[in-house]
Amino acid sequence: MTLAETSAQPKGGVNKLYFAAWRWHFYAGLYVIPFFIMLAATGLLMLWLAFLDGRDGERYAVTQLDTPIPVSQQAQAAVDTVADGELKTYIAPRAPDLAAVFRVDGADGPIMVAVDPYTGDVLADYARRQGLYDIADNIHGSLLLGVTGDRMIEIAASLGMVLVATGLYIWWPRGEQSWRRALIPTFGRGRSLWKSLHGVVGIWSSIFLLFFLVSGLSWAGVWGEKMMQAWNQFPAEKWGAPLSDQTHASMNGGIKEVPWALELTPMPASGSVAGEAGIDPSNPLTLDTVDRFAREIGFTERYQLSLPQGATGVWTLSHDSMSNDGPNPTADRTVHIDAYSGNILADVRYEDYSPFAKFMAVGIALHMGTMGLWSVLANTVFCLAVIFLSVSAIVLWWKRRPAGVSRLAAPPMPKDMPLWQGAVLVGLAVSMAFPLAGLTLLAVLTLDALILSRAPKLKQMLT
Known part of the structure; x- marks a missing residue:
């Protein structure tokens, strides 16, 4: 293919729109493809690690006996394993023949301890959130670069919308083309x-x-937290209980664990007469009585029990898809219990979420492949498809580029393109819906106007 062929102007209005879409598809792909490959690869790794071993390494097998020992005894065995340990969370076994897991914070940071629930024997202990799954998760979410990485990935995902839209337009059957070919x-x-x-x-x-x-x-961080989460958080005022200055996100501990609909919602605070009757006030509030109450109100199999933190902290019972507690996201439930009165200060279920928060509860479970083997296999096929699309795009560019020419060989930009006003409106819509995509498009246009237009050799390399 010659240079003239790659820069020739298309004829006809439809062709011009086609070439314009192809050009945007090409430039969006330059930025997006490396991120798509990274997201698909790390997603595959997390998918299978969680399915085979669990996010908290809770799949240690034990010999099932008639009756487990009290949770407080299991917890004491876990605490005794960690120097100066302080118990933070109890994660109930997913099945009767699996270990219980406790989070114990010590001098060297949080430690996860797996305990045989029938004998109290400690099976393993390991640093929290420092395994292969967590490394992959941090790369997947932020490239190990914190906020900067989060913004870079958000730009890629936003431009991914442009990539999909232009790709569909390019491949959509038109004229004598058939759907069979598509x-x-x-x-x-x-x-x-x-x-x-x-x-x-x-x-x-x-x-x-x-x-x-x-x-x-x-x-x-921007489209999600600043816009969608802010508009769809559960209103804590409905609880009628005093509120803490801490949000539910404070319970995440590094990676996302709290339900999306509650992350920005303030925690209730203990120490008032608010709430509905919960644990019988004649019973002391201990790990055992709270666990027994959790079972009485419907928490079965795996759930998480977080102990009160600070003078106004609450007991928190949770079963949700974010923590991979079960395969059914519509069974999400979070209960907060006053640390002094035993009253239920909050009981939030899937039915209480906003419509978009309900979509996210199900969407996160599908996104993470936590709905059973079928979702793991489906996500595997999807991740492999994304990797193929990225690799095949590079192959197509390589086969199309002019031989011996040091330029990107982007599809030609049509002159006098019809319906340009529509393209501007589409660009404005994308910019308003996804702010970082809009800022990126604006930055590209500014770069072209202020720098590339005055450096023709550089511009030629990028076209």
Whole structure:
């Protein structure tokens, strides 16, 4: 292919729109592809690590006996394992033949201790959130760069929306083209085969990719936290209890564990007469009585019991998809109990979430593949499809680029493009919906106007 062929101006209004979409698809892909490969690869790793071993390493097998020993005895065995240890959380076994897990904070940081619930024997102890899963999770969420990495990934996910929209427009059947060509690959040779496979895989996976982008963006720092979470948080005022200055996000401990709908919601505070009758006030509030009460009000199998922290802290019972407590996200439930009166200060369930928060509860479970083996296998296929789309895009560019020319060989930008006003409106809509995508597009236009227009050699390399 010659340089003239790659820069030739298309003829006809439809062709011009096609080439304009192709050009935006190309430039969005330059930024997005490395991130998509990283997200798919780390997502695959976390998916299978969580399925095979659990996020907290709680899949230590034990011999099931008739009756477990009291939780307080199990907890004491865990605390005795850690020097100057302080018990923070009890994670009930997922099944009768699995270990209980306790979080104990010591001088060297939080430690997870696996305990046989029938004998009290300590099976293992390990630093919290420092395993392979957590490394992959930190790369997946922030590239190990904190806020900077989070913003970079949010830009990639936002531009991913542009990539999907332009890709669908490019591959959509028009004229004499048939849907068969769009949905079933044509097994030709060379670049035509790669183009067919790229387009067909892209159109089949587009809906799923949009879903993963939206659910992923809902975790991000700007579109997720500042916009969607802020508009969809559970209103703590409904509880009628005094509120702490801490939000539920304070319980995350490094990675996302608290339900999305509650992260920004303030915690209730202990020490008042508020709340509904809970644990019988004649019973002391201990690990055993709180665990027994949790079972009485419907917490079965795996759930998490967090101890009160500070003078106004509360006992917290939780079972949610964010923590991989169970395969059914509609069973999410968080209960806060006053540390002095035993009253229930809050009981939040899936039914209490806003419509978008309900979408996120289910969406996170699907995104993380925690709904059983079928979701693990489905997510595996999707991640492999994303990696293929990214790799095949590079192959297509490599086969299309002019030989011996040191330039990107982007698709030509049509002149006198029709309906440019519509393109501007679409750009404004994307910018308003996804602020970081809008800022990125603005930065690119500014770069082109102020720098590239005055450096023709540099501009030629990027076109």
